Amino acid sequence: EAAVTQSPRNKVAVTGGKVTLSCNQTNNHNNMYWYRQDTGHGLRLIHYSYGAGSTEKGDIPDGYKASRPSQENFSLILELATPSQTSVYFCASGDASNQAPLFGEGTRLSVL
Amino acid sequence: QQQVRQSPQSLTVWEGETAILNCSYENSAFDYFPWYQQFPGEGPALLISILSVSDKKEDGRFTIFFNKREKKLSLHIADSQPGDSATYFCAASFPGGSNAKLTFGKGTKLSVKS
Numbered sequence: 001e002a003a004v005t006q007s008p009r010n011k012v013a014v015t016g017g018k019v020t021l022s023c024n025q026t027n028n029h030n031n032m033y034w035y036r037q038d039t040g041h042g043l044r045l046i047h048y049s050y051g052a053g054s055t056e057k058g059d060i061p062d063g064y065k066a067s068r069p070s071q072e073n074f075s076l077i078l079e080l081a082t083p084s085q086t087s088v089y090f091c092a093s094g095d096a097s098n099q100a101p102l103f104g105e106g107t108r109l110s111v112l
Numbered sequence: 113q114q115q116v117r118q119s120p121q122s123l124t125v126w127e128g129e130t131a132i133l134n135c136s137y138e139n140s141a142f143d144y145f146p147w148y149q150q151f152p153g154e155g156p157a158l159l160i161s162i163l164s165v166s167d168k169k170e171d172g173r174f175t176i177f178f179n180k181r182e183k184k185l186s187l188h189i190a191d192s193q194p195g196d197s198a199t200y201f202c203a204a205s206f207p208g209g210s211n212a213k214l215t216f217g218k219g220t221k222l223s224v225k226s
Contacts, residue, residue, distance in 0.1 A: 004155075033213070035216075040218065041218060042201060042216040042217055042218040042219050043156070043201065043214075043216040044216075045213060045214075045215075048213060058213070090155055090156070092155075099144050099146070099161070099205060100146040100148075100158045100161055100214075101214065102158075103148075103155035103156050103157065104155050105153075105154055105155045106153075106154070106155050
């Protein structure tokens with residue numbers, strides 16, 4: 001069964017600290033995405049990747065880095081977390097045969 | 113610049129009624145429009161989608177109506193059920209399956225009362 005798994009599901013971080021959000025997919029999809037969801041803004045694309053070793057900037061990349069070390073794994077990195085990055089983060093995967101990406105269950109991040 | 117707009121922000125209907133959720137877009141190059149359904153505490157899940165070459169897509173109680181000339185589409189949920197209460201997102205992407213980045217609207221929160 002197609003799956004996108006995010007960890008952790010909940011995270012509390014301190015301002016200025018480093019945060020890494022992880023995503024694993026078992027769908028053998030080439031493309032992976034990181035979105036954040038905030039009330040009143042819907043889902044906004046942060047970074048995405050076309051395959052292992054590639055990362056691209058999305059619409060709101062400032063303050064975030066991404067890493068795609070393998071086909072299955074895609075990480076979102078906040079080097080210096082700020083309270084404005086408090087949000088729910090969603091990872092998704094997709095490929096050319098499936099234009100509608102499959103989403104994970106989300107990571108709720110609070111930066112205090 | 114918001115490229116995909118949804119209305120209304122929230123909608124309440126009675127069980128059995130048809131709920132109509134609206135979406136409009138600005139970029140005429142968009143050609144693929146999925147609708148996602150999201151329940152609290154879960155990730156968005158694909159509900160139904162349409163390509164711009166079609167003007168209608170049905171899947172059970174869910175129907176998309178698409179008007180390319182006006183750059184508008186709508187999701188109709190017939191015989192609404194309390195279990196349909198969720199937030200619905202309209203999204204759009206450009207041609208080219210390998211570059212299927214979605215642009216999302218802000219969502220419509222649907223409540224179905226029994």
